[in-house]
Amino acid sequence: MYVLIVDDEAIQRTLLSGFLEKQGYTVLQAESGGTALALFMQYPVDLVLLDHRMPDMNGDQVLARMKEQNPLVRVIMITAYGAVDTAVRVMQLGADDFLEKPVDLTLLLARIRAIEEQLQITFDVARVQEAIDQESLPVRMIASSPAMQQVLSLVLRAAPAPWTVLIQGETGTGKELIARLIHQLSSRKDGPFITLNCAAVPEGLFESELFGHEKGAFTGAANRRRGVFEQAHQGSLLLDEVGELPPAMQAKLLRALQDKTICRVGGEQSLPMDVRILAATNRDLKQMVTAGSFREDLYFRLNVLTLAIPPLRRRKEEIPELIRFFLAKYGSPATFDDQALGQLVKYHFPGNIRELEHILQRTITLSRTPMISLRDLPPEIREYRGISGEGDLTGRLAEVERQLLIEALDRHHWVQTRAAESLGISERVLRYKMEKLQVPKKN
Ligand SMILES: Nc1ncnc2c1ncn2[C@@H]1O[C@H](COP(=O)(O)OP(=O)(O)OP(=O)(O)O)[C@@H](O)[C@H]1O
Numbered sequence: 529m530y531v532l533i534v535d536d537e538a539i540q541r542t543l544l545s546g547f548l549e550k551q552g553y554t555v556l557q558a559e560s561g562g563t564a565l566a567l568f569m570q571y572p573v574d575l576v577l578l579d580h581r582m583p584d585m586n587g588d589q590v591l592a593r594m595k596e597q598n599p600l601v602r603v604i605m606i607t608a609y610g611a612v613d614t615a616v617r618v619m620q621l622g623a624d625d626f627l628e629k630p631v632d633l634t635l636l637l638a639r640i641r642a643i644e645e646q647l648q649i650t651f652d653v654a655r656v657q658e659a660i661d662q663e664s665l666p667v668r669m670i671a672s673s674p675a676m677q678q679v680l681s682l683v684l685r686a687a688p689a690p691w692t693v694l695i696q697g698e699t700g701t702g703k704e705l706i707a708r709l710i711h712q713l714s715s716r717k718d719g720p721f722i723t724l725n726c727a728a729v730p731e732g733l734f735e736s737e738l739f740g741h742e743k744g745a746f747t748g749a750a751n752r753r754r755g756v757f758e759q760a761h762q763g764s765l766l767l768d769e770v771g772e773l774p775p776a777m778q779a780k781l782l783r784a785l786q787d788k789t790i791c792r793v794g795g796e797q798s799l800p801m802d803v804r805i806l807a808a809t810n811r812d813l814k815q816m817v818t819a820g821s822f823r824e825d826l827y828f829r830l831n832v833l834t835l836a837i838p839p840l841r842r843r844k845e846e847i848p849e850l851i852r853f854f855l856a857k858y859g860s861p862a863t864f865d866d867q868a869l870g871q872l873v874k875y876h877f878p879g880n881i882r883e884l885e886h887i888l889q890r891t892i893t894l895s896r897t898p899m900i901s902l903r904d905l906p907p908e909i910r911e912y913r914g915i916s917g918e919g920d921l922t923g924r925l926a927e928v929e930r931q932l933l934i935e936a937l938d939r940h941h942w943v944q945t946r947a948a949e950s951l952g953i954s955e956r957v958l959r960y961k962m963e964k965l966q967v968p969k970k971n
């Protein structure tokens with residue numbers, strides 16, 4: 529990384545450059561704003577340490593010119609001790625950080641490292657975006673929030689490696705989409721991408737589902753069948769909802785992963801396995817290990833790399849973009865007015881992106897006009913007041929309870945008997961609570 533040190537005092541320049549060169553940075557030095565700008569045009573400078581007070585031009589001007597030339601350049605301004613107003617101003621002008629004189633070298637190094645990390649992420653993300661464009665993925669995805677950019681940066685590094693990746697995240701956060709992205713960005717992209725939903729296979733059929741079976745292996749096995757491991761040969765296999773694997777199957781899966789071979793049910797010969805394993809779950813596997821419901825050795829096999837996909841409520845800034853994305857996907861001319869949009873951004877989306885998508889489908893289908901306003905939104909959103917950090921515990925708990933009632937009622941089309949049953953309470957208690965918590969009677 530190229531670092532440009534700009535300071536009119538030679539001692540200061542020598543001190544800083546000596547220190548940074550020792551840390552492995554390539555250092556350039558300038559004694560004036562003019563020289564600094566000249567060097568800046570010649571070299572691919574990533575970071576500038578800029579003295580605020582210089583004879584020919586002050587730091588503000590140099591900063592502004594550099595940012596004009598290259599908006600991505602990072603600048604740490606070095607200001608006089610205690611000059612708070614200067615510090616505030618340089619940050620407003622686009623400096624990324626400031627340090628006071630005399631410069632604390634440990635602090636400086638920490639700041640530089642943080643900037644480097646950010647640069648790396650920006651760079652990785654740019655590469656991911658390029659890759660996405662080039663490969664024309666089956667699905668485009670929105671990932672503009674800092675939290676998702678970090679995920680993409682990890683995806684890029686994890687994709688080419690042969691290791692297993694464990695993708696963790698709440699329901700509907702996009703785990704399967706991320707798994708597909710990893711596959712597309714790996715050298716196996718021309719091979720198959722196979723998903724096995726571990727929660728959907730009856731226990732008795734699991735082994736055959738994973739490893740296949742020979743003709744006549746068991747009653748009903750009329751033909752030889754290939755399991756998902758064989759189907760995914762030279763490609764990737766996503767073990768979805770891997771936390772739902774029954775214990776006996778956990779053992780069999782572990783053996784297959786260790787031996788790198790599989791054996792069809794009723795078969796004699798073991799077949800070599802050439803599959804990249806990806807696993808996804810919305811459960812806390814580590815906790816399941818502690819509780820004894822998931823094998824620790826299998827957990828370590830699967831969890832070579834972990835990707836944690838943040839829930840939508842932690843990346844609310846993506847909501848407007850996601851809405852546009854889905855409206856375009858459905859070719860809908862609808863737009864959301866500010867109030868409706870505001871309420872959607874406020875909502876906590878327990879079902880994450882999938883829930884948002886369903887809500888949009890429902891809203892644009894039912895709405896009579898293309899301008900969607902608050903009253904067109906489903907009740908669980910319209911009525912959502914937010915479980916904010918404010919208020920006492922009782923009030924906040926009541927709000928949580930209120931949300932749960934509305935969600936349950938809505939899921940059961942506002943049939944109170946069914947909603948009460950799903951919540952494990954009597955209809956009378958439900959009605960009492962609805963009254964107390966001011967839940968409307970119906971949609
Ligand atoms: N970042 C995103 N941008 C656009 N669409 C997304 C994004 N993330 C998820 N989706 C869409 O949301 C839906 C749910 O995603 P996906 O099936 O990958 O979630 P999941 O985490 O596997 O959910 P589950 O835990 O329920 O299996 C899909 O239709 C997917 O295309």
Ligand SMILES: [Mg+2]
Pocket residue numbers: 703704768808
């Ligand atoms: Mg899924």
